[in-house]
Amino acid sequence: MDRDAFLAELKTICGDRGVLHQAADLLVYEYDGSVDGAVDTERPLAAVLPTSTEQVSAVVRLAYRYGAPVVARGAGTGLSGGAVARGGGVIIALTRMDRTLRVDPVNRTALVEPGVINLELSQSVGPQGMFFAPDPSSQKACTIGGNVAENSGGPHCLKYGVTTNHILGLEVVLPDGTVTWIDAHGPGVGGLDLVAILVGSEGMLGIVTKILVRLMPSPESVHVHLAAFGTMDDAAVCVTNVIGAGILPASLEMMDQLTIKAVEPAYHAGYPMDAAAVLLVEVDGTGAEVDEMSAQIERIAGESGATSFRSAQSAAEQELLWKGRKMALAAMGRLAPNYYLHDTVVPRTRLTETLRAVNDISQEFRLDIANVFHAGDGNLHPLMLFDRRKSGDVERILEASHELIKTCVSMGGTLSGEHGIGSEKQGYMELIYTGEDLAAMAGIKLAFDPRERMNPEKVLPKGYMCGEVRALHNQAMAQKHGIHPM
Amino acid sequence: MIVEQCIDGVAPDSVVSPASGREISDVLQQLREDAAWVLPTGGSTALTTGNAVGRVPVQMDLTGLAGILEYEPADLTVSVRAGTRWSELIATLSANGQTIPIDVPFPEKATVGGVVATGWAGPRRMRDGTIKDLLIGASYVRGDGLIAKAGGMVVKNVSGFEIPRLLHGSYGSLAMITSVNLKVIPSHESELTLLSERVLFREAVDDVVRLTRSEATVAAAVVDGSGDDAEIAIRLSGRARPIRELEDRIRLEHGQLQLSNSLEEADSAQWWQRRSDTLATAHDDRVMIEVGSTPSSIGNLLKRLRERLYGADDAKYDVSPGTGSVTLALPAAALDHASWQQVWEQAGLSGGARYVVFHAPRAWRSGSQVWSIPEDQRSIMGALKHQFDPEHRLNRGRLWDSLPSTSPTDLETMESIT
Numbered sequence: 001m002d003r004d005a006f007l008a009e010l011k012t013i014c015g016d017r018g019v020l021h022q023a024a025d026l027l028v029y030e031y032d033g034s035v036d037g038a039v040d041t042e043r044p045l046a047a048v049l050p051t052s053t054e055q056v057s058a059v060v061r062l063a064y065r066y067g068a069p070v071v072a073r074g075a076g077t078g079l080s081g082g083a084v085a086r087g088g089g090v091i092i093a094l095t096r097m098d099r100t101l102r103v104d105p106v107n108r109t110a111l112v113e114p115g116v117i118n119l120e121l122s123q124s125v126g127p128q129g130m131f132f133a134p135d136p137s138s139q140k141a142c143t144i145g146g147n148v149a150e151n152s153g154g155p156h157c158l159k160y161g162v163t164t165n166h167i168l169g170l171e172v173v174l175p176d177g178t179v180t181w182i183d184a185h186g187p188g189v190g191g192l193d194l195v196a197i198l199v200g201s202e203g204m205l206g207i208v209t210k211i212l213v214r215l216m217p218s219p220e221s222v223h224v225h226l227a228a229f230g231t232m233d234d235a236a237v238c239v240t241n242v243i244g245a246g247i248l249p250a251s252l253e254m255m256d257q258l259t260i261k262a263v264e265p266a267y268h269a270g271y272p273m274d275a276a277a278v279l280l281v282e283v284d285g286t287g288a289e290v291d292e293m294s295a296q297i298e299r300i301a302g303e304s305g306a307t308s309f310r311s312a313q314s315a316a317e318q319e320l321l322w323k324g325r326k327m328a329l330a331a332m333g334r335l336a337p338n339y340y341l342h343d344t345v346v347p348r349t350r351l352t353e354t355l356r357a358v359n360d361i362s363q364e365f366r367l368d369i370a371n372v373f374h375a376g377d378g379n380l381h382p383l384m385l386f387d388r389r390k391s392g393d394v395e396r397i398l399e400a401s402h403e404l405i406k407t408c409v410s411m412g413g414t415l416s417g418e419h420g421i422g423s424e425k426q427g428y429m430e431l432i433y434t435g436e437d438l439a440a441m442a443g444i445k446l447a448f449d450p451r452e453r454m455n456p457e458k459v460l461p462k463g464y465m466c467g468e469v470r471a472l473h474n475q476a477m478a479q480k481h482g483i484h485p486m
Numbered sequence: 487m488i489v490e491q492c493i494d495g496v497a498p499d500s501v502v503s504p505a506s507g508r509e510i511s512d513v514l515q516q517l518r519e520d521a522a523w524v525l526p527t528g529g530s531t532a533l534t535t536g537n538a539v540g541r542v543p544v545q546m547d548l549t550g551l552a553g554i555l556e557y558e559p560a561d562l563t564v565s566v567r568a569g570t571r572w573s574e575l576i577a578t579l580s581a582n583g584q585t586i587p588i589d590v591p592f593p594e595k596a597t598v599g600g601v602v603a604t605g606w607a608g609p610r611r612m613r614d615g616t617i618k619d620l621l622i623g624a625s626y627v628r629g630d631g632l633i634a635k636a637g638g639m640v641v642k643n644v645s646g647f648e649i650p651r652l653l654h655g656s657y658g659s660l661a662m663i664t665s666v667n668l669k670v671i672p673s674h675e676s677e678l679t680l681l682s683e684r685v686l687f688r689e690a691v692d693d694v695v696r697l698t699r700s701e702a703t704v705a706a707a708v709v710d711g712s713g714d715d716a717e718i719a720i721r722l723s724g725r726a727r728p729i730r731e732l733e734d735r736i737r738l739e740h741g742q743l744q745l746s747n748s749l750e751e752a753d754s755a756q757w758w759q760r761r762s763d764t765l766a767t768a769h770d771d772r773v774m775i776e777v778g779s780t781p782s783s784i785g786n787l788l789k790r791l792r793e794r795l796y797g798a799d800d801a802k803y804d805v806s807p808g809t810g811s812v813t814l815a816l817p818a819a820a821l822d823h824a825s826w827q828q829v830w831e832q833a834g835l836s837g838g839a840r841y842v843v844f845h846a847p848r849a850w851r852s853g854s855q856v857w858s859i860p861e862d863q864r865s866i867m868g869a870l871k872h873q874f875d876p877e878h879r880l881n882r883g884r885l886w887d888s889l890p891s892t893s894p895t896d897l898e899t900m901e902s903i904t
């Protein structure tokens with residue numbers, strides 16, 4: 001490929017300042033938020049910063065012509081290597097497309113560009129009594145486009161569902177550069193639900209350039225409680241009991257002792273330092289509903305062995321209790337220079353067992369593992385603490401990670417609840433899927449992107465990349481038509 | 487009963503009743519040799535939606551794939567085979583204080599697979615969402631015979647492409663669903679329906695839109711009307727005390743709705759079930775179309791529809807203002823397919839609004855484009871169809887008449903081998 005000619009053409013589309021190609025400028029685009037070692041970093045050919053759908057489409061067409069892969073990128077907070085350009089393609093960074101185009105308070109929707117920051121959307125529609133429900137812990141930085149691509153979740157997804165439940169329509173630039181609007185199923189909408197397959201497709205099927213999101217009405221009343229426990233087992237049992245009693249809190253988050261040790265001295269959120277685990281429970285709804293649920297939860301916590309139970313008495317106190325949870329990852333620096341954050345999910349009734357197994361892994365590999373996670377969904381986030389500078393630490397972490405993922409799968413669990421597969425967990429896909437399952441997924445990629453130009457070499461493990469599946473498909477077609485390749 | 491076996495009034499040439507995914511795949515292999523195609527069926531309660539399929543060579547009756555595979559109430563998840571009757575699933579869940587919040591018509595006949603494959607939701611979607619929101623996994627057999635699964639038994643999962651949600655609402659045109667995994671929800675402690683006197687249709691719709699915008703916890707709200715009159719029904723469900731408070735507030739602040747009657751608990755649930763059954767009942771000589779838009783434009787949309795269809799006797803409109811949906815039903819004699827297209831275009835309805843033809847006489851649905859699928863989405867839908875069912879073995883014509891029968895991908899493939 002004539003790199004200079006390609007760069008020159010890119011500049012005619014995005015302008016000189018919209019195209020980065022010097023090594024120093026590209027440095028930040030070699031990474032995302034994932035752990036170096038678990039995910040390979042790679043320098044892209046160039047990074048472009050388009051400001052319109054037309055520019056995105058033109059870049060995609062151009063790259064198609066030059067045979068260069070394209071990789072969409074939001075804020076780069078992804079934790080599975082999704083935004084790293086495999087094979088040195090062009091990064092299309094959508095951060096300059098950050099306008100909220102329309103807010104419709106009657107229908108409770110907003111039309112946004114993909115670079116809008118998650119938290120900023122909720123903040124801007126808050127005064128109109130609405131919020132955008134998916135609230136990843138990275139919400140101060142991550143983009144809605146990234147949320148769509150990863151089908152992101154967050155603490156409040158227990159009650160409100162993950163990103164896919166809040167997307168009504170998308171404008172997408174397909175791998176050949178075509179721009180299409182697609183709708184999610186709704187009244188009167190027939191045909192295939194293309195939004196359902198686009199959400200969570202990790203930038204492999206299309207680049208999202210506009211998003212019609214559903215906004216939720218802000219609840220009338222919100223209570224936040226903190227229950228402390230003498231053992232992790234008791235806390236896990238409490239989670240199972242709350243869910244089993246048919247109560248649906250807005251969120252139900254657990255933090256273990258190690259996390260409390262990191263968080264409390266840093267943020268003084270009021271978590272008891274001697275607790276083995278705390279549960280942060282938020283309930284919302286009408287005043288009467290919230291009163292009833294709160295009373296029920298307090299009773300269940302007591303029955304499950306809670307050593308203390310506290311309810312925030314003011315909005316400020318609620319915020320402080322949440323601050324500890326939201327800043328937990330940042331506080332880990334107090335314990336170790338590096339951490340590897342996992343994201344497995346198990347059925348909720350297997351939580352106790354799984355947490356014990358995580359503890360066993362921590363002992364076996366002589367690793368500190370902190371747990372801070374979406375307990376109500378069974379979505380674990382074991383944080384393995386390490387020091388990259390110590391020789392052997394990274395290897396030990398990777399081995400322990402392997403063990404952890406296998407353990408969670410053996411509990412009936414899955415590889416990822418919200419961070420995606422990317423290049424990080426590609427190699428694990430065969431733990432949960434058969435060759436046929438993966439061939440069917442490759443078929444989806446093939447339908448959208450037969451030449452594998454958009455975010456190639458992600459999600460599907462080696463051997464299921466389109467080339468191979470296509471060869472199988474070709475053979476079958478050929479045989480049917482009585483053609484036998486030489 | 488012969489009538490029972492007819493599809494759109496015509497008996498299929500043959501019926502097969504596989505008992506497993508493997509058997510389904512074998513049948514598909516066999517068909518390949520015979521160049522025939524299959525119509526998958528569950529309870530056969532919704533076979534008159536979309537394009538007429540014509541004469542069916544093979545009906546594949548999936549009701550043999552019945553039974554609950556895995557149910558752990560404390561996890562709030564269930565795995566169920568696709569041919570299981572809806573009523574059986576709901577009975578199992580209710581015995582544990584759980585449910586799935588949709589009023590499926592004819593639940594003793596309709597199957598879980600059919601409910602997922604049609605993807606219809608009803609007025610409760612306004613607050614409680616649809617079965618798509620609850621779908622966490624599925625096993626299926628593609629049209630080309632490939633047996634696969636996706637998703638799992640956990641409530642959050644982003645491990646690979648979301649194929650189960652793609653199968654939702656695909657009307658059996660990509661794959662045969664053999665089992666699904668669903669999240670379930672705790673049953674509501676209490677429910678109550680408030681019913682109005684006869685009220686003025688046009689105003690009622692606007693009033694109900696206002697109610698659903700100010701009271702976000704209303705479970706469902708409908709305005710069913712014909713001529714100038716309508717009746718309003720408001721469903722409240724949840725915890726007993728909050729519901730009563732909500733009821734009081736609605737009566738106080740929305741007096742113009744004239745909600746003078748109410749139904750409690752089982753009576754309330756039955757009322758909605760009956761409404762669902764009535765709505766989904768196909769009459770040979772009637773056309774039933776669901777039009778969807780947004781709550782803010784529903785009043786206008788309805789006004790334009792009624793102006794255009796003025797004089798069509800006996801037209802009924804079932805409106806769910808909070809979800810932006812109107813289902814209209816009228817005699818087929820009053821509205822043939824060409825006139826419907828005219829109404830659609832002249833009334834300027836196409837801008838953003840969409841429709842699905844739920845029922846219509848066979849002739850009405852034959853030969854012409856019955857789905858309102860935007861042109862620019864079709865090629866990608868066609869490419870997906872091609873991956874799942876390259877030889878169009880499934881549901882030939884139902885959803886795909888107007889879609890390309892070979893995708894660009896296919897042409898490329900053929901070029902590369904010839």
Ligand SMILES: Cc1cc2nc3c(=O)[nH]c(=O)nc-3n(C[C@H](O)[C@H](O)[C@@H](O)COP(=O)(O)OP(=O)(O)OC[C@H]3O[C@@H](n4cnc5c(N)ncnc54)[C@H](O)[C@@H]3O)c2cc1C
Pocket residue numbers: 525526527528529530531532533535548568569588589590591595596597598599600601602603604605606607608657658659661662663664761762763765766844845881884
């Ligand atoms: C108020 C209300 C009104 C409704 N009205 C309509 C309506 O008018 N039209 C409509 O389509 N739905 C409607 N529905 C939804 C429909 O009634 C339900 O989804 C359900 O009853 C269909 O189940 P069934 O087993 O009878 O499906 P069937 O009638 O047997 O099949 C329906 C469709 O699904 C396909 N299918 C069935 N089982 C499978 C499977 N296992 N795998 C793949 N494909 C499969 C069939 O090929 C067919 O295209 C309505 C729902 C409500 C709540």
Ligand SMILES: Cc1cc2nc3c(=O)[nH]c(=O)nc-3n(C[C@H](O)[C@H](O)[C@H](O)COP(=O)(O)OP(=O)(O)OC[C@H]3O[C@@H](n4cnc5c(N)ncnc54)[C@H](O)[C@@H]3O)c2cc1C
Pocket residue numbers: 032033071072073074075076077078079081082083094114135136137138141142143144145146147148149150151152153154155202203204206207208209329418419455
């Ligand atoms: C401290 C921290 C906490 C986190 N907490 C959570 C959490 O609680 N829940 C959760 O779900 N995740 C969490 N994450 C992960 C991450 O923030 C989310 O995955 C987020 O949605 C990524 O958004 P982004 O804008 O940073 O996307 P990027 O990292 O830039 O990209 C992620 C993927 O999306 C694709 N992509 C981005 N934009 C587009 C677009 N417009 N069109 C198509 N594809 C696109 C990329 O190609 C890539 O594959 C956390 C991350 C960090 C660092």
